[in-house]
Amino acid sequence: GAVVSQHPSRVICKSGTSVKIECRSLDFQATTMFWYRQFPKQSLMLMATSNEGSKATYEQGVEKDKFLINHASLTLSTLTVTSAHPEDSSFYICSAREREYNEQFFGPGTRLTVL
Amino acid sequence: GQNIDQPTEMTATEGAIVQINCTYQTSGFNGLFWYQQHAGEAPTFLSYNVLDGLEEKGRFSSFLSRSKGYSYLLLKELQMKDSASYLCAVLDSNYQLIWGAGTKLIIKP
Numbered sequence: 505g506a507v508v509s510q511h512p513s514r515v516i517c518k519s520g521t522s523v524k525i526e527c528r529s530l531d532f533q534a535t536t537m538f539w540y541r542q543f544p545k546q547s548l549m550l551m552a553t554s555n556e557g558s559k560a561t562y563e564q565g566v567e568k569d570k571f572l573i574n575h576a577s578l579t580l581s582t583l584t585v586t587s588a589h590p591e592d593s594s595f596y597i598c599s600a601r602e603r604e605y606n607e608q609f610f611g612p613g614t615r616l617t618v619l
Numbered sequence: 620g621q622n623i624d625q626p627t628e629m630t631a632t633e634g635a636i637v638q639i640n641c642t643y644q645t646s647g648f649n650g651l652f653w654y655q656q657h658a659g660e661a662p663t664f665l666s667y668n669v670l671d672g673l674e675e676k677g678r679f680s681s682f683l684s685r686s687k688g689y690s691y692l693l694l695k696e697l698q699m700k701d702s703a704s705y706l707c708a709v710l711d712s713n714y715q716l717i718w719g720a721g722t723k724l725i726i727k728p
Contacts, residue, residue, distance in 0.1 A: 538716075547706070547720040548662070597661045607652060608716060610661040 506532045508600050510611030517588055518619055525583045525614045527598030533578035534600035538608060539571075542595045554581055588618045621645045623719035625707050630725045631697055639692045639705050639722045647712020653681050653692045654706040656721065662706055665692070694724075702726045 507530040517523055527537060536555050540548045552568075554560035554575035562568045572584040581600075585592055595615050599608040622644045631637040643651070650669040654662035668674055668683035668690060680693040692705055707719040 548718050550716075550718075553715070595659075607664055607667055610654075610663070613661040615659075 506530075506600075506602070506609045508534075508598065508609045508611040510598055510614050512614060513612060514615045514617075516617045516619065519589050520587055523585045523588055523616060525585075525596055525598070525616075527581045527583070527600065527611050529579045529600045529609070532600075532602050534581075534602060535578065536601050537575055537581040538599045538601075539573060539581075539583050540597045540599065542597060542613075548597065551583075585616065588616070590618045592616065593618045621709075621711065621717050623707055623709060623717055625705075625719040625722045627720070628723045628725065630727060631694075633697055633699060633726055633728050635697050636693065636695050637697060637724065639694075639707075639724065641690045641692070641707030641719055643688050643690070643707070643709045643717070643719075645709045645711045645717050648685060649710040649712065649714060651681075651683055651690050652708045652710070652716070653679075653690075654708065656704045656706060658703075665705075697726050699726050699728070 509528045511526045539551045541551050542548050550563050551566045552560040552562045552573050554573050556575050556578050560573040575581040595613050597613040598611045601608045625641045652667050653665040655665050656662040666681035668681050673682045678695045683690045704721040704723050706721045708716045
């Protein structure tokens with residue numbers, strides 16, 4: 505199956521700092537990438553959908569100025585958590601799909617801890 | 620609104636069979652996915668159904684009835700490593716995945 509990588513896998517930062525998470529599709533071109541957040545013992549929550557070369561579409565309640573998403577190429581999307589606070593501590597997962605009807609392939613996730 | 624329902628938690632015995640049900644109400648339907656997620660890890664793909672019927676893949680099978688808005692995931696010959704959450708997700712008319720809350724499956728020896 506297709507491979508999606510995420511970096512870093514784990515990050516611990518101080519409150520107020522910004523954190524960038526990279527999501528790469530390694531062996532296919534991802535026309536669409538998705539960013540999810542998952543709090544402990546809860547389901548995946550879609551944060552935003554990004555298509556290569558266009559602005560991301562954010563889900564209701566997700567602050568676009570706080571969670572900056574850039575999908576600059578068909579193989580790379582980045583999520584930047586700006587001015588992170590302890591309540592932003594979560595498991596962030598990206599996924600990518602090649603075409604509309606294809607399955608989504610998930611990255612391994614990034615565990616963010618904000619102190 | 621869009622809704623995916625699946626049981627919160629199920630318990631089964633090693634070596635047995637378990638069926639995890641999923642019912643859905645979505646705006647359009649372009650297929651239903653089952654994913655497995657172990658604690659602290661990202662989901663991994665298990666199956667995809669877009670036509671009615673049963674799809675078998677080794678110990679795992681997935682069934683779909685579009686008229687009933689219903690699917691199930693059947694796990695046979697359960698192993699301890701099958702302890703995980705199982706997520707049902709439907710691809711709606713906009714090709715967005717609508718996720719269920721997941722079913723936590725506990726396997727006992």
